[in-house]
Amino acid sequence: MAKLVILGAGIAGHTAALHARRKLGREHEIIVIAPNSKWNWIPSNIWVGVGWMKPEQVTFELAPVYKKQHITFKQARAVSIHPQGDSSHAQPFVSIEYTLPGKAGQTEQVAYDYLINATGPKLNFAATEGLGPEKNSLSVCTYGHAEQTAGILKEHIERMKKGEHLKFVVGTGHGMCTCQGAAFEYIFNLEFELQKAGVRDKATITWLSNEVELGDFGIGGMLLKRGGYITHSRIFAESLFTERGLDWITQAHVTKVEKNRTHYELLNGETGTIEHDFAMLLPPFSGVGLKAFDKEGTDITSDLFAANGFMKVDADYTPKPYDQWKPSDWPKTYQNPLYKNIFAVGIAFAPPHGISKPMKNPNGTPINPTPPRTGMPSGVMGRIVAYSIVDLIKSRNKPLREASMANMGAACIASAGAGLFNGSGVSMTMYPIIPDFDKYPETGRDIKYTTGEIGLAGHWIKHALHYAFIYKAKALPLWMAVPE
Amino acid sequence: MVKRNPYEQNYYPPVPTKLTRWSRVSLLWQSFRFIVLNIKILRMVRKH
Numbered sequence: 001m002a003k004l005v006i007l008g009a010g011i012a013g014h015t016a017a018l019h020a021r022r023k024l025g026r027e028h029e030i031i032v033i034a035p036n037s038k039w040n041w042i043p044s045n046i047w048v049g050v051g052w053m054k055p056e057q058v059t060f061e062l063a064p065v066y067k068k069q070h071i072t073f074k075q076a077r078a079v080s081i082h083p084q085g086d087s088s089h090a091q092p093f094v095s096i097e098y099t100l101p102g103k104a105g106q107t108e109q110v111a112y113d114y115l116i117n118a119t120g121p122k123l124n125f126a127a128t129e130g131l132g133p134e135k136n137s138l139s140v141c142t143y144g145h146a147e148q149t150a151g152i153l154k155e156h157i158e159r160m161k162k163g164e165h166l167k168f169v170v171g172t173g174h175g176m177c178t179c180q181g182a183a184f185e186y187i188f189n190l191e192f193e194l195q196k197a198g199v200r201d202k203a204t205i206t207w208l209s210n211e212v213e214l215g216d217f218g219i220g221g222m223l224l225k226r227g228g229y230i231t232h233s234r235i236f237a238e239s240l241f242t243e244r245g246l247d248w249i250t251q252a253h254v255t256k257v258e259k260n261r262t263h264y265e266l267l268n269g270e271t272g273t274i275e276h277d278f279a280m281l282l283p284p285f286s287g288v289g290l291k292a293f294d295k296e297g298t299d300i301t302s303d304l305f306a307a308n309g310f311m312k313v314d315a316d317y318t319p320k321p322y323d324q325w326k327p328s329d330w331p332k333t334y335q336n337p338l339y340k341n342i343f344a345v346g347i348a349f350a351p352p353h354g355i356s357k358p359m360k361n362p363n364g365t366p367i368n369p370t371p372p373r374t375g376m377p378s379g380v381m382g383r384i385v386a387y388s389i390v391d392l393i394k395s396r397n398k399p400l401r402e403a404s405m406a407n408m409g410a411a412c413i414a415s416a417g418a419g420l421f422n423g424s425g426v427s428m429t430m431y432p433i434i435p436d437f438d439k440y441p442e443t444g445r446d447i448k449y450t451t452g453e454i455g456l457a458g459h460w461i462k463h464a465l466h467y468a469f470i471y472k473a474k475a476l477p478l479w480m481a482v483p484e
Numbered sequence: 485m486v487k488r489n490p491y492e493q494n495y496y497p498p499v500p501t502k503l504t505r506w507s508r509v510s511l512l513w514q515s516f517r518f519i520v521l522n523i524k525i526l527r528m529v530r531k532h
């Protein structure tokens with residue numbers, strides 16, 4: 001009998017738990033540890049953030065699903081990993097602190113044979129002065145943040161209906177942010193909602209981001225076929241911004257957010273200030289701050305985790321300049337090199353380096369997106385790591401399963417306005433996620449699988465995916481037929 | 485209709501023609517694109 005412990009019940013962790021349960025008999029125990037009682041389909045938080053959906057439509061309670069699946073659920077936060085056990089425990093374990101009402105603050109040590117770290121990101125609002133929903137800007141990263149943002153948007157729409165002209169800023173709140181796609185979706189949904197409310201002419205909307213150019217998305221952009229040319233996603237994005245009357249400021253590191261004003265410095269060293277009545281700025285991500293200790297209680301956090309708090313896996317972490325980056329630097333099995341029974345998936349694994357080129361301004365401030373790890377790859381990693389662990393538990397003499405982002409495609413459907421007949425979405429596919437200019441010298445990616453288009457069909461797909469992934473996450477009949 | 489300001493940011497990018505904008509909301513064309521896009525996504529998913 002083996003014990004698999006999974007930290008985190010997001011896209012990666014929850015997918016891993018369901019697949020492991022499907023493949024492992026009941027004699028093996030699966031334990032999921034996560035601080036929230038609810039599962040959240042995060043991509044639809046965008047729609048909560050404009051008031052088109054309610055939090056109840058993007059969440060559900062995890063406990064009943066896990067009960068039905070015979071998975072033990074501990075509503076708690078992992079605090080530290082003890083991969084060698086300690087003086088009184090021979091087996092490795094994780095220290096957790098309960099968040100479950102009634103048990104909040106209680107601690108426990110949970111032993112494991114195999115551990116999957118799928119704790120996702122810490123939303124590091126503290127990296128920028130004044131950033132975040134508790135201070136001077138808004139967010140859609142959690143359903144709670146998104147609901148608050150929708151409420152404030154509603155008040156602003158009322159003010160505009162009364163004749164006020166308001167300024168909106170949407171983008172990234174730090175030079176090292178990732179997840180530009182989410183902010184991109186938000187700015188277009190915001191614009192669409194203002195159109196619907198009949199107040200678009202009363203709003204100035206500006207994009208403020210750390211991308212070197214629009215359409216970078218933290219993946220160095222994409223080259224794709226459009227209208228008889230192979231063209232960069234920058235052209236595609238600029239066209240969309242122009243069409244919707246949105247201004248943009250790129251290459252920006254936000255240094256401070258005040259109530260109605262954001263300060264930033266640019267890649268060329270210049271500084272600027274933008275006034276606003278409403279600012280939705282994403283935070284940079286870091287690891288959630290797990291610690292690690294050896295048998296004697298010595299802190300070995302830096303053995304398991306990179307400086308940004310994400311867990312080291314089978315990537316090549318040798319520091320090297322951009323022109324020496326290789327697709328093979330990216331991890332394949334997500335196994336920790338020191339402790340072979342520990343894996344990290346989704347946002348929790350430490351990438352070897354960025355995908356977008358690292359840049360610094362004359363003051364030495366780094367301004368470039370860090371690499372995104374979106375839903376589809378996170379789910380795929382969750383599944384293949386679950387399968388690898390199942391193989392190990394069943395002593396199958398098989399190599400670990402592989403799913404490198406350098407050998408994996410992604411489909412990203414970015415909503416650009418929600419409506420059954422008048423909505424739209426940007427449908428992007430790319431293969432591989434990590435560009436490979438040795439293999440595809442002209443385009444970095446396979447042009448057959450790297451595409452982008454905008455239209456109502458994109459909205460339909462995004463809406464269908466919302467229902468399909470919630471169905472799957474609830475583990476309803478034939479859930480496994482819905483691919484990651 | 486986009487008002488372009490010469491020599492400013494929005495002067496340079498391509499903007500869609502009326503036909504392109506119509507095709508983005510045409511139920512017939514978008515139903516077809518829905519099928520095509522789903523096939524593309526499924527082909528992508530099957531690679532892993």
Ligand SMILES: Cc1cc2nc3c(=O)[nH]c(=O)nc-3n(C[C@H](O)[C@H](O)[C@H](O)COP(=O)(O)OP(=O)(O)OC[C@H]3O[C@@H](n4cnc5c(N)ncnc54)[C@H](O)[C@@H]3O)c2cc1C
Nearest residue numbers: 008009010011012042043078119120182346347373374375
């Ligand atoms: C607003 C927004 C929109 C997005 N839209 C899209 C989209 O359209 N398409 C797309 O592909 N991707 C999208 N993404 C990205 C996508 O949400 C992430 O790729 C995905 O959630 C990553 O999955 P994950 O499991 O690694 O992390 P998460 O989903 O964040 O899950 C992390 C889990 O770990 C738990 N946890 C945190 N700390 C601890 C701890 N100490 N101990 C135990 N558990 C812990 C959390 O509670 C959570 O359950 C979006 C992201 C945002 C913020």
